[in-house]
Structure formats: structure tokens, C-alpha cells
Amino acid sequence: MPIRNITVGWPGETRHPDALKAALAEFISTLIFVFAGEGSGMAFNKLTDNGSTTPSGLVAAALAHGFGLFVAVSISYNISGGHVNPAVTFGAFLGGNITLFRGILYWIAQLLGSTVACLLLKLGTNGMTTSAFSLSSGVGVWNAFVLEIVMTFGLVYTVYATAIDPKRGNIDIIAPIAIGFIVGANILAGGAFDGASMNPAVSFGPALVSWNWENHWVYWAGPLVGGGIAGLVYDLFFITHAGYEQHPTADNC
Template sequence: MPGEYFNVPLRRVAIGSHDEFRQPGAVKAAVAEFISTLVFVFAGSGSGIAYNKLTGNAPNTPAGLIAASVAHAFGLFVAVAIGANISGGHVNPAVTFGLFVGGNITLFRGILYIIAQLLGSIVACLLLSFTTGGWAIPAFTVSGVSVWSAFVFEIVMTFGLVYTVYATAVDPKKGEIGVIAPIAIGFIVGANILAGGVFTGASMNPAVAFGPAVVSFTWTNHWIYWAGPLIGGGLAGVVYEGFFISHTHEPLSEF
């Protein structure tokens, strides 16, 4: 029977209540998301500024791509690890959305997380601008491919990221592999940057793109960095929760 192989995760989607905005646990989780995202964006965008300074604003090079990959992989590993026990360490609206469609977080708590993530990214970029004496914050742009190709790039890369989150951090059968979840999540982001960084910047994260866009006021094709990751994250949540998690559970606030 089809039902034996696929559960419909959208049946478990929960709206929650606006009271969650005032619950101490939810507020603490939002603060954790703010700090984790700030740490991640400061490290990731900061590496881009540092590379530009060292090379005199040289265009994309293999060395720059590797530097960005390593900085984002290490930064996300730390950001997820430090938030995991408090908020689940989402550090990404696409991850939060993917967990929402899978029934693992309520809508209201998800909104609270996303607001915190966006604010963390903005503050990180403002701090970078201040501490570097006004150096430009690298904004995400499309290069060498069409807008629609970039859109698909972001969908596929984010699908891989959120699928990894489900497999290593959400799946109740994860066992010992859950211990290395932050490493696996950081690694998939680093690998995707090597694959798509030259073409789209490999955002996979609306918050990571939003902070630089706000501070540098660069909005060209910015919709790609929202639509692509949210679609990719949502698809990953539906696929993994529907095919591979065969239990019924209440919505959760963390991994």
C-alpha cells in the first residue's frame, strides 16, 4: 500500500500560539539562534572581506573559493554546536522552514527563530563594517549562469543541506551519528560552496544573504536567496519526514 512507504508530514504541521513569543524557553531559544547566526555570518562574511583585503579586491579565484568553503564549514559547525542544546542550532530560515513542514517545530516558534536569525545576520554585518573601517560587505550575486539556473542551484544545494540536518540531527534512528551532526552539516555547506559558490555565492540560507544585502543595500536578484532555499528546505523536510521517519510525534522546538 502507498501509505506503508510514505507518510504525509503536512498532517503534523502545527501552528502553535502567539503566546510562544513570551515563553521563557522560546525567548532563550531565539536568543541562541541570534547568537549562533551572528557567529556564523561574522566568520563567513568576515573571511570574504579578509580575502578581498589580501588580494586587493581580486575577483573569484580557486583560493578564494576554498577559503570561503573552509570558513563557512568551520563557522557553521561551531554555530550549530553552540545552539544545539538550546534551540536545536537551526542558524538558517530554510532549516527552520524544513523542520516546520515536517512537523518538528510550530509556526509561531519558527517565525520567532527566523526573526532572530535575520537580526543576527544584520548585526554581524554591521559589526564587520564597523570593525573593518567600512570595508564593503560581500553581497550574494549571480555570476556566469542565468537567474533561473542560479535559482535551481540554490534549491538543490539547500535540499542537500536540510536533508543532512534531518538525517543526522532529526531522525530518531540517528543513534551515534547524531553526535557528529554539526560536523556533517558544516561539511555539506562547505562542499556546496565549492560546487556553487562561483555561480550564486552558495547561500543556502536567506539570513546569510539578507544581512549583507541590508548593510550594502544590494538587492539584485535577492529573491533567489529566499525562494530557492525555502523551496529546497521544504522539499527536504517533506521527502525525509515522509519516506524515512515512520512515527507520529508532537511538534518539537529543537532537533
């Protein structure tokens, strides 16, 4: 069972040079991703005078997030595993692919990266407001909760299949592309309803900088539940643990 693979690690692991390098990689990658994704939304608002979301705006958001995530995962994959998302880190933890302490370090780095990206956007746009994720008219919090679970399940399942599974072979070459594609596709599917976050860090930075926390819990609970289920399902049914290789930790670096 996957639960047997969970590893807490040890506190000193967070001070290990390799763990700190991995956290820095997560910080930079998340900053780049959020800057591109959130920036595209701010640019759309400026060009349309804060008009309502249009099909072309939704496509632009999907492309910006898909391309941005492709780059963000690519540049950190060989250093930290290219999580760029607390939900991915949580799913990896439940599958025994990262220790608790290293995961917490990743979370801190990801949240800081998102916050710094939004602060830089606010500075660079002469004070424009970063748009916190919100629900569309007629969409309830439980509708959004279900959407975030399903979309994040698809994202983390893709991460497992292309980047974590030790049987993946050479498919990890296209892992960043596949991960970027599933995020772009999910934005096209769910962006008009709740913004399609799938990533608590992506939601946290704009909410903090704009100080808008309305329904913010949905963008944590949904992705963490969906990512956790994906990690457990993939690890339970598809990963053979004989000869299994975990991502490096302070104990085996």
C-alpha cells in the same frame, strides 16, 4: 503525510522563556556564523584588492563557512536545535518539528543575527562594504534558483538525517560536523556560480547593510523551496511517527 504534522502553535508561545532562550541562541549562532563567513570574504577582498574569485579564495570561503557553521550548530544544538538558517527552520516546520509561531521567532532572530554581524564587520573594518550575494557572469537567475534548491535540499536533508530523525541514535554527535561539511562542499560546487548561499539569513544581512538587493529573491526562494522539499521528503519516506518526539515548544516545556 507530512502536511498533517504541521502545527501552528499559539501566539503566547513566543513569550515563553524557553522559546526566547532558543531565539537568543539562534541570534548568537547566526551572528557567529555570518561574522566568520562574510568576514572571510571581506578579508579575501582586502588581500587581493577586490580581485576576482580564485580557486584558493573559494577553498578559503568553504573552510570558513564549514568551520563557522560547525561551531554555530554545536553551541545552539541543545538549546534551539541549531537551525542557524531560515530554510532549515522552514523544512523543520513542514515536517512538524517546530510550530509556526516558534519558527517565526527563529526567523527574526536569525535575520537580526546576520544583520548585526554585518554591522560589526563594517564597524571593525573601518567601513568596508559587506559583499551581497551575486550571480557570476553567464549565470542566469533561474540557473541560480536551481542551484540554490539543490544545494539547500542537500543541507536540510543532512540536518534531518543527523539531527532531527528520532532514529538517529548517537549519530547526532557528528551532526554539526556533517552539516558544516555539506555546506563547505556545496560552496566548492556552487560558489563560483552564485556564491552558494543556501541560507536566506546569510544573504539578508550583507544585502541590507550594503543596500544591494539585486536578484535577492533568488537567495530566499531557492533555499526555502529546497529546504521545504527536503523536509517533506525525509518526513514522508524515512520518519516513523510512532513514539515521535518533537523539539520542545511552549506547550510541552
